[in-house]
Amino acid sequence: MQPPIIILMNTQLGENIGMCARAMLNCGLDQLRLINPRDGWPNKSATATAADADQVIDSTQCFNTLEEAISDCHQLYAATARPRSRQIPALPVFDAIGRILALSETDNEQQSAILFGPEASGLDNESLSRADALIHFPMNPKFNSLNLAQAVLLFGWEWMRLQSKTSNTQSDNRPLPDNPASKNDLIAFLDRLEVELDTGGFFLTPELRPDAIRNLRAIFNRATPSEQELRMLHGVITALKTHRP
Amino acid sequence: MQPPIIILMNTQLGENIGMCARAMLNCGLDQLRLINPRDGWPNKSATATAADADQVIDSTQCFNTLEEAISDCHQLYAATARPRSRQIPALPVFDAIGRILALSETDNEQQSAILFGPEASGLDNESLSRADALIHFPMNPKFNSLNLAQAVLLFGWEWMRLQSKTSNTQSDNRPLPDNPASKNDLIAFLDRLEVELDTGGFFLTPELRPDAIRNLRAIFNRATPSEQELRMLHGVITALKTHRP
Numbered sequence: 001m002q003p004p005i006i007i008l009m010n011t012q013l014g015e016n017i018g019m020c021a022r023a024m025l026n027c028g029l030d031q032l033r034l035i036n037p038r039d040g041w042p043n044k045s046a047t048a049t050a051a052d053a054d055q056v057i058d059s060t061q062c063f064n065t066l067e068e069a070i071s072d073c074h075q076l077y078a079a080t081a082r083p084r085s086r087q088i089p090a091l092p093v094f095d096a097i098g099r100i101l102a103l104s105e106t107d108n109e110q111q112s113a114i115l116f117g118p119e120a121s122g123l124d125n126e127s128l129s130r131a132d133a134l135i136h137f138p139m140n141p142k143f144n145s146l147n148l149a150q151a152v153l154l155f156g157w158e159w160m161r162l163q164s165k166t167s168n169t170q171s172d173n174r175p176l177p178d179n180p181a182s183k184n185d186l187i188a189f190l191d192r193l194e195v196e197l198d199t200g201g202f203f204l205t206p207e208l209r210p211d212a213i214r215n216l217r218a219i220f221n222r223a224t225p226s227e228q229e230l231r232m233l234h235g236v237i238t239a240l241k242t243h244r245p
Numbered sequence: 246m247q248p249p250i251i252i253l254m255n256t257q258l259g260e261n262i263g264m265c266a267r268a269m270l271n272c273g274l275d276q277l278r279l280i281n282p283r284d285g286w287p288n289k290s291a292t293a294t295a296a297d298a299d300q301v302i303d304s305t306q307c308f309n310t311l312e313e314a315i316s317d318c319h320q321l322y323a324a325t326a327r328p329r330s331r332q333i334p335a336l337p338v339f340d341a342i343g344r345i346l347a348l349s350e351t352d353n354e355q356q357s358a359i360l361f362g363p364e365a366s367g368l369d370n371e372s373l374s375r376a377d378a379l380i381h382f383p384m385n386p387k388f389n390s391l392n393l394a395q396a397v398l399l400f401g402w403e404w405m406r407l408q409s410k411t412s413n414t415q416s417d418n419r420p421l422p423d424n425p426a427s428k429n430d431l432i433a434f435l436d437r438l439e440v441e442l443d444t445g446g447f448f449l450t451p452e453l454r455p456d457a458i459r460n461l462r463a464i465f466n467r468a469t470p471s472e473q474e475l476r477m478l479h480g481v482i483t484a485l486k487t488h489r490p
Contacts, residue, residue, distance in 0.1 A: 019392070022392065023392075023395060025385060025388045026384045026385055026388055026389065026390075026391060026395070027384065027385060028385040051390070051392075052388075053388065087474075138405075139271045139272065139405075140270060140271055140272060140273040140405075143270045143271055143297075143298065144271065145271075145296065146271060147264070147267065147268075147296075149395075150268060150271070150394075150395070150398050153395050153398065153399070154398070154399075154402060157399055157402070160383075160384075160385075193481075196484075196485055197481065197484050197485070200483075200484030200485050200486075200487050201484060201487065202480060202481065202484035212477065215473075215474060215477055216477065216481070218474075219468050219470055219474050219477075219478070220468070222467070222468045222469070223464045223465070223467045223468035224467065225464055228460075229460060229463075229464050232457065232460055232461065232464075233464070235447060236438075236442065236447065236461070237485060238445075239441075239442050239445030239446060239447035240441055240442070240445050240482060240485035240486055241445075241485055241486075242445050242446065
């Protein structure tokens with residue numbers, strides 16, 4: 001089984017990256033990816049607060065875009081304090097991990113990733129639109145703002161706890177495809193769809209375009225198509241285009 | 246039921262006390278006691294890192310000795326990274342909370358407290374000897390040293406989780422869009438898609454057609470589109486059809 005990758009997007013403080021690395025290793029997670037950390041990478045403050053979690057810090061990968069960071073992943077979960085989207089399913093952390101474990105049972109090579117946003121603002125809608133599901137941590141509703149490393153720790157803790165008692169994990173009854181396509185392939189499909197829709201005059205106004213695109217992404221993320229299904233969906237576009245009215 | 250009191254003994258950094266207060270309130274715990282914090286109390290650094298957990302900071306009580314701090318408590322659990330004692334039972338955090346919950350069921354007025362030692366050294370043997378049981382957090386055995394506030398957070402998280410588990414039966418949290426389209430509308434969409442694909446020459450042979458149709462249906466069933474999303478998908482077909490190569 002592939003343990004989930006932790007992805008930190010636009011993190012401001014190196015200290016927080018280090019604290020996340022430490023919390024990850026506490027829970028047996030060691031694959032960390034960064035997207036445009038504000039203070040650059042490598043970062044001395046991160047090394048200091050990582051408290052000897054060197055194996056995480058030394059192997060951390062740095063990317064310029066979310067799309068690059070998730071290109072070899074098959075499932076993306078985005079952590080949010082309050083699930084805001086109507087298009088993307090929102091799961092308590094327990095259920096999200098149940099889904100990850102269920103998927104890895106059917107295919108050992110499936111890679112999941114968990115995305116955490118910047119300290120102050122959280123993830124923007126554009127990034128959320130790449131996620132298969134939103135994860136939230138059911139905290140005290142009157143005081144639910146978690147520090148970044150605390151959120152990463154709770155994810156790792158639940159991962160460790162639920163993985164160790166696989167017999168007891170909550171099952172998500174939603175059927176999953178055997179072999180979800182990589183994010184890279186899914187993004188390529190969605191990019192192609194957007195181009196074709198532009199050509200076909202789908203987007204009535206430029207203002208409505210971003211929302212419409214987020215909605216479309218949500219539908220196909222939710223479906224989690226397999227590689228074979230993705231090839232079929234490409235075929236659907238091609239067939240519809242060659243339609244003679 | 247009385248929620249457990251958190252007791253921090255000989256804490257060095259005010260920052261850590263503040264982080265503990267924040268983590269406590271995240272989990273609905275608000276009674277914090279300190280025993281001889283190194284930098285005194287009240288402490289500005291603690292207030293800064295508490296991030297508006299004012300109700301915890303403002304009501305924090307400060308004591309000179311462990312004995313005074315626990316005088317009105319009925320059960321004391323001491324957190325340790327590695328249970329070292331042969332005389333005192335050592336429990337994983339889950340089991341300790343199970344005991345606390347069981348006790349409070351028999352007597353509503355029972356007060357439990359959880360004791361955490363100083364950052365660097367942990368609790369001394371004299372203090373451990375006051376405990377009814379030791380609590381430990383099952384972490385990665387190769388990297389199990391938790392930051393103080395992280396340990397407090399994990400206790401609070403498990404308290405919240407196990408407490409709500411005893412009162413609620415687990416619900417089915419299967420994610421669904423707000424307003425799934427009726428099966429009728431979904432079938433109508435799929436029927437239209439099939440017709441359009443026939444016209445576009447999608448199905449290479451009549452023999453392959455039934456399988457391909459089942460696959461397409463599976464993708465869109467899995468996505469469980471809402472009414473609005475279904476209208477959008479109809480628009481996608483229309484736009485692709487009017488495409489001019």
